[in-house]
Amino acid sequence: MQFRHKIAGGDFAKAGNVASSVKKVLQQLNIDHVISKRTVIALYEGEVNVVAHAYSGIIEIEIDEEKIKIIITDKGPGIADIDQAMVEGFSTATPQVREMGFGAGMGLSNMKKNSDFMKISSIVEEGTVVELINYLKPDARQESK
């Protein structure tokens, strides 16, 4: 099952819409709510990053019996130093963006925390690709009941 969503940079009012729609899909698929919640949090942060830092982006979501795979591809400034960007609290967000309640510098680390696999590749002044995977492990599902 595949879904594809376009997102526009700078459109903060719509940031989170993709995460909301995926939340509904995961619920309909009877995905364990802990896995679902982790996925939605990670996706939300990725979505916000495109809105806050890039010009436009595409989010592809692929769900099969084993895993949820999310690929967020954007056109934007890219990330020069990925390790530094991953540090909790590091942010290049403008004061205006911060005013709106975004830009605490916790997004990427939250994405890492809430995914089983995360890979970032980026080319400066071209864009960024973030790949996230969460597995639908039966043992994880058991624990949460």
Added chain:
Amino acid sequence: MQDKNQNKDFHHALKVDNDLCFGCTHCMTACPTQAIRVKNGKATIIANRCVDCGQCYIACPVSAIDVEQDDLEMIFKFPVRVILIPSVLIGQFPRKILTSDIYDALKEIGFTHIFEVETSIDMVLDSYKQFMDEHKERPMISTFCPAIVRLIQVKYPSLVGNLLRVNPPINMSAVYFMEKLKASGIRENEIGLFYATPCAAKIAAIKSPVGEIKSPVTGVINMNFLYNRILKYLQNKRTDTGVHHTDDLTSKGILWSLTRGEVVHVSGRTLAIDGMKNVNEFLENIENEKFDTFDFLELRACDESCAGGILISGNRFLTVERLQKRALRYKDQETTQELKTKNDFQNIKINQFLDNIEPRPMGRLDENTAIALKKMERKHRLMCFLPGLDCGGCGAPDCETLSEDIVQGNALISQCVFMQQQMISQNLLSPDQARQINEDIWGGDRLGKDCNKIELEDENN
């Protein structure tokens, strides 16, 4: 575990009156959980999805949605007949009507004792504090409004663990007054405890409680019924009937069921939201971590909370105004006399907390994720074919819901009026078959009316 619950029949207080319903789709479109379909020209409610919020009742143009209630006659089975009244009952009446007159009217109707539901508010608040100290989930979501509890169970199951599982004031007060009456020498089976309800959700909560074994309330009397009876009594008012009543309130109690009635007493970062649409919009959009920074959410299904309950006859804004004025008069009363003088609440064993509340997610395509995935793919293919107009012509509230009904085997794609045209032009469906499908949804006589005759009838009236 979740499925055991899903299959269990949930009690609903809202019913469609088939004699009045003409299948107009107003309720179907208004329902926040897509629980209504039109079949055979009548609205039908899907029990697993209904949360008893009453949006359908408000939307219906011909009053075809009934709120069930217990027969008033049943109170006379008990020698001691207690009516538990929430503050909004009094708030509906114009200020020139004295509270004592309302009590007299209730006595005339047949009650022997009148107690205020909000008497137990201090105990409820202590329980809030205790529960929030012992449970670290944030935000905690109030369980005061039963429509919200059910909404979360069916539509936001991942938030079930955030529910603040404190027994609502009506239950605590009912147990308290029961014990008090028993202590005065009356036998339990002689006491009937009746609740004057402002809404269908409270009825459903009493008849099939969530997170509690059995409600201590014997029966419910709808507030719109009482309102009319009280007004009638006041028109031909008799002398003082000397009824037992408490009128023992605090401003907290008077304001509790109004919007912000809870949040003002809970410390930390809180938010109060009223109205089903507003609550839904908020819950739809909170699935990210910022939500954790709230400590407490007061969510109410009705606009202006219980002042806007579907069984409230008075204007909701005036009700709020009157109760605010009333609260001012009680502002120096710190705690109720009951609590202060007797300390009875401490001596009586009252369940402060509710048991676990189970999620009962609606719209799950299948238990098994592999099968659910297949159905999801089919659903999305169907949605691509459907026009996306959400016109309701198929008897479902929108194209997405029809797609779900189809993959679950509960509907046909030919129910869509646009698909029907296509299928007829491609010889996949005969015009007769199409007519039959429409009749199954909208009823046989819908288009067969003799409009000339109807016009004549109108003129004769």
